[in-house]
Every structure is written in C-alpha cells, then in structure tokens.
Amino acid sequence: MLQNGSNGITAHSSHGSHEHPWQSSLLLPVAVTLAFIVVWATLRRCWAKRSPKRNRVPPGRLGFPIIGETLEFLRMKRENRLKDFYGVREERYGEVFRTSLYGEETISLPPPFGNKFLFTSENSLVLNRWPSHTVALLGKHSISVLTGDDHKYTKGVLMAFLCPDALQRYVDKVCEVAEKHIANFWEGRSQVVVHPLMRRFTLSVACSLFVSLDDKNEQTKLIVPFAALSAGLFQLPIDLPWTMYGKAKLGRFAIHKELDKYIAERKKQLKDGTASPDQDLLSSLLTTPDGNGNLLIDDAVKDNILFLLFAGHETTASTLTLALMFLSRNPDSLQQMLKEQLEIKREKKDGEGLNWEDLKKMKYSWRVLQETLRMYPPAQGGFRKAKVDFEFAGYSIPRGCKLVWTTWRSHKQERFFPNPEKFDPSRFEGAPQPYTYVPFGGGPRLCPGMEFAKMEMLILFHYLVTRFVCSMVDPLEKVISDPMPCPEKGLSIDICPR
Numbered sequence: 001m002l003q004n005g006s007n008g009i010t011a012h013s014s015h016g017s018h019e020h021p022w023q024s025s026l027l028l029p030v031a032v033t034l035a036f037i038v039v040w041a042t043l044r045r046c047w048a049k050r051s052p053k054r055n056r057v058p059p060g061r062l063g064f065p066i067i068g069e070t071l072e073f074l075r076m077k078r079e080n081r082l083k084d085f086y087g088v089r090e091e092r093y094g095e096v097f098r099t100s101l102y103g104e105e106t107i108s109l110p111p112p113f114g115n116k117f118l119f120t121s122e123n124s125l126v127l128n129r130w131p132s133h134t135v136a137l138l139g140k141h142s143i144s145v146l147t148g149d150d151h152k153y154t155k156g157v158l159m160a161f162l163c164p165d166a167l168q169r170y171v172d173k174v175c176e177v178a179e180k181h182i183a184n185f186w187e188g189r190s191q192v193v194v195h196p197l198m199r200r201f202t203l204s205v206a207c208s209l210f211v212s213l214d215d216k217n218e219q220t221k222l223i224v225p226f227a228a229l230s231a232g233l234f235q236l237p238i239d240l241p242w243t244m245y246g247k248a249k250l251g252r253f254a255i256h257k258e259l260d261k262y263i264a265e266r267k268k269q270l271k272d273g274t275a276s277p278d279q280d281l282l283s284s285l286l287t288t289p290d291g292n293g294n295l296l297i298d299d300a301v302k303d304n305i306l307f308l309l310f311a312g313h314e315t316t317a318s319t320l321t322l323a324l325m326f327l328s329r330n331p332d333s334l335q336q337m338l339k340e341q342l343e344i345k346r347e348k349k350d351g352e353g354l355n356w357e358d359l360k361k362m363k364y365s366w367r368v369l370q371e372t373l374r375m376y377p378p379a380q381g382g383f384r385k386a387k388v389d390f391e392f393a394g395y396s397i398p399r400g401c402k403l404v405w406t407t408w409r410s411h412k413q414e415r416f417f418p419n420p421e422k423f424d425p426s427r428f429e430g431a432p433q434p435y436t437y438v439p440f441g442g443g444p445r446l447c448p449g450m451e452f453a454k455m456e457m458l459i460l461f462h463y464l465v466t467r468f469v470c471s472m473v474d475p476l477e478k479v480i481s482d483p484m485p486c487p488e489k490g491l492s493i494d495i496c497p498r
C-alpha cells in the first residue's frame with residue numbers, strides 16, 4: 001500500500017520536474033479535507049430527508065461533524081455566557097433554530113411558549129432525553145432518565161418523601177445539621193472558603209435525610225467522588241482515566257460501592273425490624289412496590305439514591321454560595337434580610353430551633369435566593385426528544401429529533417426581567433410572566449426537590465446572617481460554571497461574630 005502511494009506521487013517527477021516538498025505534503029491533508037466535506041454534506045442531506053417537510057427544517061448551524069458546536073457551548077457555559085450562545089443564534093436564524101450538541105442535532109425553542117410547549121407536551125409529543133454519556137454517569141434507572149410509568153412510579157415514591165407535609169418533619173433535623181456544621185467549620189475562624197463548606201453542608205443534609213447516614217467520616221468519603229462526577233457530567237465523553245469524563249465514571253463507581261454497603265445493611269435492618277419502611281428515602285425505595293407489586297432492583301435503588309444525593313446537594317451548594325456573594329456585594333439586600341431574620345430570632349427562647357411557620361415568614365430571604373437562581377441557575381436546562389413528528393411555529397420537527405429548553409433564553413432577557421444584570425430581589429414581589437422563570441424546570445419533570453431546597457437554604461441562611469458579619473476577600477472574584485455556577489476560587493470571605 002505504502003509503495004503504491006509513493007509510486008503515485010513519484011509519477012509526477014518522472015516528467016522531469018522535481019516537486020517541492022510542500023506539494024507532496026499538502027496532498028494528503030487536501031484529500032482528507034475534501035473527503036470530510038463530502039461526508040459531512042451527505043450527512044446533512046440525510047438529516048434533511050428524514051424530516052417530513054424538507055424545506056421547513058429550522059435554520060441553524062451544525063458546526064463540525066460529531067463535535068458540532070459543543071466546544072463553543074461548553075466554553076460559553078463555563079464563562080456563564082450561554083445567554084450569548086443562544087442570543088447570537090436567535091439573532092441570526094430566528095427564534096427556533098438548530099445547533100448540534102454532544103454529537104446530536106438539537107433544536108432550541110424560545111421562551112415562554114417554547115418552554116410551555118416542552119413542559120406540557122411531556123409523554124404526548126416529547127420525552128425526556130439526556131445525552132447518552134450523561135446517562136452512563138447518572139444511571140439508566142435514575143428518575144431523570146426514566147419515562148412513562150416507570151417515571152411516574154419513581155416520582156411518586158420521591159414526592160411522598162419530599163412533599164410539604166413530609167418536609168415539616170425534617171426542619172428539626174436540618175437545624176441540627178446546620179448548627180453542627182457552623183460549630184465545626186465557621187465558629188472560631190476569621191476566614192473561610194465558602195463553596196466547599198456549602199457542599200459539605202448540603203451533602204450532610206442529603207446523607208442524613210435520604211439514607212440516615214450521620215457519620216461524618218462516612219459522609220466525607222463521598223465528597224471527592226461526587227465532585228468528580230459533577231465535574232465530568234457535561235464534558236466531552238472521552239472515557240480515559242485522566243479525562244474529566246473518565247474521572248467522573250470512576251467517581252460513579254466509588255459512590256456505587258458505598259451504596260452497595262448501605263443497601264446490604266439496610267436490607268438486614270428491615271428484616272430484623274431495626275429499620276422501618278418509612279424511615280428515609282432508601283427504605284421507601286427498597287420497600288414500595290410498583291403497580292404490578294414488584295420492588296425495585298438494587299441497581300435502580302442505587303441509581304436513584306446517587307441522583308438524589310447529587311441533585312440534592314450540588315445545586316443548593318451553588319445557590320447558597322452565590323447568594324452569599326450577592327449579599328456581600330449588596331449591603332441593602334443584606335440589611336433587609338438581616339432585619340427579617342433577627343425578627344424571627346427575637347421571638348425564640350434560648351436554644352429553640354426554627355419551625356415550619358418561621359420559614360413561611362422568610363419572604364425577603366426567599367426573594368434573595370430566587371434572584372440568585374435567576375442570575376445563576378444551577379441547572380442550565382434540559383433535553384427532550386420528539387416522540388412523534390410534529391409542527392412547531394411552522395417548522396417540522398421529526399420524530400427522534402432532540403430539543404432543548406434553557407434558563408438562559410429567558411432569565412437574562414430585558415423583556416422578561418428589566419435590567420437583567422442587576423441583582424434585585426424586589427422583582428419577585430410580583431410573579432414573573434409564566435414560563436420565563438424556570439430554575440426548577442416545569443411540567444411533570446418539575447424538580448421534586450424545590451421545596452426541600454428552599455427549606456434547607458433558608459435554615460442555613462438564618463444561622464449564618466444572624467451570627468456572622470461577612471466580607472469578600474476578593475470582591476471582584478469571577479463566577480464560572482464548572483458545571484454548576486460558582487465563584488472561580490470558591491469565594492473566600494472574612495468572617496467575625498455579629
């Protein structure tokens with residue numbers, strides 16, 4: 001083969017002229033590029049043919065083969081500039097446009113009616129659909145991946161555990177975890193790095209309530225694997241031990257190993273009566289039968305506990321950290337929050353904890369968190385797949401086509417949130433236009449942990465703002481998303497007792 005190739009090239013020189021070395025060295029790249037273009041054009045034509053009305057496919061740019069526009073998307077996601085990623089394309093192609101993310105053509109629909117459409121068409125026209133490499137990390141039995149009856153059953157089990165009636169029973173426990181956390185990691189210090197501490201706190205709450213795991217050493221074992229899982233979740237899926245994605249897979253493996261232990265132990269306890277079926281989420285998942293009277297297999301229990309521990313701590317840790325950053329930068333907001341929290345504290349006897357009624361009074365504090373979630377939503381959106389061929393805004397969407405909704409196409413838009421770059425909790429005194437404020441998603445996929453997140457964040461803030469005066473070490477610290485938004489260096493703050 002090699003010989004044939006060299007003959008082909010040397011045939012030129014048999015005419016007497018010596019070829020420049022750059023001429024021969026250019027032949028191969030040119031041929032490869034041409035082949036590339038031909039394959040790419042063919043693939044694009046195939047896609048167009050698959051759609052029922054060829055001329056009504058949404059316009060857009062698909063970028064490079066396979067990679068598509070993923071690298072630009074990831075870079076802008078990291079820099080918190082997804083507003084521009086979507087904005088530039090909207091300006092160029094119109095409200096409904098195509099891009100290519102994680103190896104698949106993807107259509108972006110505009111808020112509010114695109115969000116409404118995706119949230120209300122679940123199961124009839126669209127299905128939830130994560131990229132396959134994300135599924136490999138979250139697990140194929142995880143609620144976030146399930147559809148239809150399997151999804152309904154798992155959501156039912158979770159909601160029994162996360163509904164407001166159940167949440168009221170957890171307030172004491174969360175207060176206890178918050179008090180211990182502050183005593184261990186905040187009191188007696190003059191400076192702390194906030195984000196790792198918030199991660200520790202939210203993981204403690206999740207471990208304690210979801211799997212009754214209170215032992216600090218056992219909880220600590222989960223911190224590194226979860227950090228690896230989180231960091232690799234939205235990276236390019238290159239599965240090597242030293243890539244972010246490869247490390248995330250190792251993280252998942254380490255978490256599953258720990259969960260194997262808890263499940264075996266809990267099954268024993270349920271059998272000998274030392275644990276109850278409604279003790280926590282782990283017991284509920286192990287003992288609640290589905291419509292056919294079947295119990296979940298162990299892999300399904302593991303995937304769901306992993307997802308709950310992940311979703312239940314990374315998102316809230318990001319929001320708590322950024323809310324503290326905004327409060328340090330906005331003394332007026334801090335004063336209003338402090339006033340509200342001190343009024344609640346004044347009504348308490350010494351050592352008395354918070355209760356559900358107290359949380360309802362924290363209206364301004366919740367607006368601070370809502371505004372933080374508007375400006376830096378931990379979940380940038382979600383993917384769906386067309387279940388059947390359908391039309392949207394005059395465009396044909398073929399069955400199997402991937403669709404994306406995102407917080408970034410509405411949260412930072414002047415027309416929905418005037419002066420969108422300004423931190424202004426008072427904008428939540430009224431309700432935002434429907435389907436424009438979507439940090440927790442919507443429809444049947446609405447985050448079931450929304451009220452839980454609100455409860456634990458308000459409780460921690462009560463203790464923090466009433467006990468400490470905080471100021472940022474670097475007031476200009478940049479926020480990056482990796483994958484959740486967070487100050488680049490974790491937010492160092494100086495603290496002193498109030």
Ligand code: HEM
Binds near residue numbers: 155307440442445448
């Ligand atoms: C600030 C905190 C949080 C934010 C911003 C958030 C955001 C979201 C979003 C946007 C979705 C929907 C994704 C989609 O439509 O594809 C979601 C789903 C989910 N979240 Fe949260 N979440 C938060 C906290 C929590 C907590 C504390 C838990 C657990 C206690 C939790 C558990 C879940 C679960 C299980 C789902 C999957 C629901 C389903 O597929 O039906 N989340 N979350």
